[in-house]
Amino acid sequence: MEAPPVTMMPVTGGTINMMEYLLQGSVLDHSLESLIHRLRGLCDNMEPETFLDHEMVFLLKGQQASPFVLRARRSMDRAGAPWHLRYLGQPEMGDKNRHALVRNCVDIATSENLTDFLMEMGFRMDHEFVAKGHLFRKGIMKIMVYKIFRILVPGNTDSTEALSLSYLVELSVVAPAGQDVVSDDMRNFAEQLKPLVHLEKIDPKRLM
Amino acid sequence: MPVAEGKSVQQTVELLTRKLEILGAEKQGTFCVDCETYHTAASTLGSQGQAGKLMYVMHNSEYPLSCFALFENGPCLIADTNFDVLMVKLKGFFQSAKASKIETRGTRYQYCDFLVKVGTVTMGPSARGISVEVEYGPCVVASDCWSLLLEFLQSFLGSHTPGAPAVFGNRHDAIYGPADTMVQYMELFNKIRKQQQVPVAGIR
Numbered sequence: 001m002e003a004p005p006v007t008m009m010p011v012t013g014g015t016i017n018m019m020e021y022l023l024q025g026s027v028l029d030h031s032l033e034s035l036i037h038r039l040r041g042l043c044d045n046m047e048p049e050t051f052l053d054h055e056m057v058f059l060l061k062g063q064q065a066s067p068f069v070l071r072a073r074r075s076m077d078r079a080g081a082p083w084h085l086r087y088l089g090q091p092e093m094g095d096k097n098r099h100a101l102v103r104n105c106v107d108i109a110t111s112e113n114l115t116d117f118l119m120e121m122g123f124r125m126d127h128e129f130v131a132k133g134h135l136f137r138k139g140i141m142k143i144m145v146y147k148i149f150r151i152l153v154p155g156n157t158d159s160t161e162a163l164s165l166s167y168l169v170e171l172s173v174v175a176p177a178g179q180d181v182v183s184d185d186m187r188n189f190a191e192q193l194k195p196l197v198h199l200e201k202i203d204p205k206r207l208m
Numbered sequence: 209m210p211v212a213e214g215k216s217v218q219q220t221v222e223l224l225t226r227k228l229e230i231l232g233a234e235k236q237g238t239f240c241v242d243c244e245t246y247h248t249a250a251s252t253l254g255s256q257g258q259a260g261k262l263m264y265v266m267h268n269s270e271y272p273l274s275c276f277a278l279f280e281n282g283p284c285l286i287a288d289t290n291f292d293v294l295m296v297k298l299k300g301f302f303q304s305a306k307a308s309k310i311e312t313r314g315t316r317y318q319y320c321d322f323l324v325k326v327g328t329v330t331m332g333p334s335a336r337g338i339s340v341e342v343e344y345g346p347c348v349v350a351s352d353c354w355s356l357l358l359e360f361l362q363s364f365l366g367s368h369t370p371g372a373p374a375v376f377g378n379r380h381d382a383i384y385g386p387a388d389t390m391v392q393y394m395e396l397f398n399k400i401r402k403q404q405q406v407p408v409a410g411i412r
Binding site for chain 1: 248249261263277279282283284285286287288290291293294297298300301302387
């Protein structure tokens with residue numbers, strides 16, 4: 001079931017619909033150091049932050065053609081951090097001139113029994129992967145440079161292999177709906193990372 | 209740990225609160241626990257081959273930033289309040305059971321290490337029962353303080369003191385958490401839902 005375009009939906013229950021603005025690109029392994037170096041210069045001054053996360057994607061199949069997708073992510077290197085459940089809607093097709101991919105996003109922190117609970121709700125795991133990389137911040141923008149690892153034995157996060165010889169670079173902002181100035185700021189920042197990496201709006205549907 | 213009784217609601221609540229105030233408990237504001245029921249929509253049943261399950265989504269003013277989602281005899285998920293937004297998105301798969309919202313609202317009392325909450329359970333406009341929750345702060349293992357709680361309950365509930373909650377069944381020595389409280393509230397609400405509507409007593 002396609003939810004109606006989010007910008008038309010009223011504010012329900014006192015919460016405002018949040019949108020994720022996204023630009024993506026990639027760099028080959030050997031260019032990683034120079035990218036990190038530039039990001040360290042451009043981004044907010046903070047301790048370099050690395051992360052090791054395990055993400056599982058769950059699907060709920062209904063009568064509708066497209067299943068409902070939820071992403072459950074847990075930190076493998078920070079003990080005690082809550083699990084992160086994320087729903088991402090369909091990309092808003094509105095303005096072709098908009099510089100970033102915009103989609104509705106709901107982020108929920110949960111307790112550790114999330115996978116059991118999702119299975120009880122009827123969700124089934126579609127695929128999982130491990131993401132390992134660096135995290136930078138500039139104001140409300142979040143920049144992640146990470147490598148995706150395929151899990152060889154389902155459920156066993158120790159045996160993984162890298163999916164490719166490159167790092168995925170994502171520039172994202174989560175902001176209330178309707179703030180298009182955000183994508184302009186993102187584009188300006190992305191300009192500063194050229195020619196090391198070209199961040200662009202990649203429509204996930206075109207890849208399928 | 210909630211306890212239930214239903215008589216003529218308004219007067220019983222006043223009786224209880226007066227007893228508590230005589231004991232020396234201090235009034236500390238109000239509380240609210242509410243529960244909504246969802247069931248899996250017919251469209252998702254075919255692919256799973258199982259009967260529709262009931263999911264309860266509850267909030268507790270004691271934990272204002274959390275949302276509790278549970279299945280009867282199943283896991284209880286503790287999430288933040290964005291979970292409600294997610295339920296709106298899941299409207300096609302999980303439908304809210306009609307007129308199912310049940311809640312209890314009342315006053316919160318503090319008596320030394322005990323936290324007592326006496327509330328009126330309402331479903332829509334009608335009052336259906338009374339909930340009494342007693343929490344003993346310092347202890348996190350149920351079996352260690354059950355007898356103390358029982359004694360305290362007897363001091364103001366008299367003959368209505370309940371037996372040990374089912375939630376402790378096989379886990380007497382496990383650490384008690386907010387999820388256990390919500391399971392008890394869910395069982396209480398279900399019990400009250402199944403009861404016939406309490407007849408409204410004449411005003412004396």
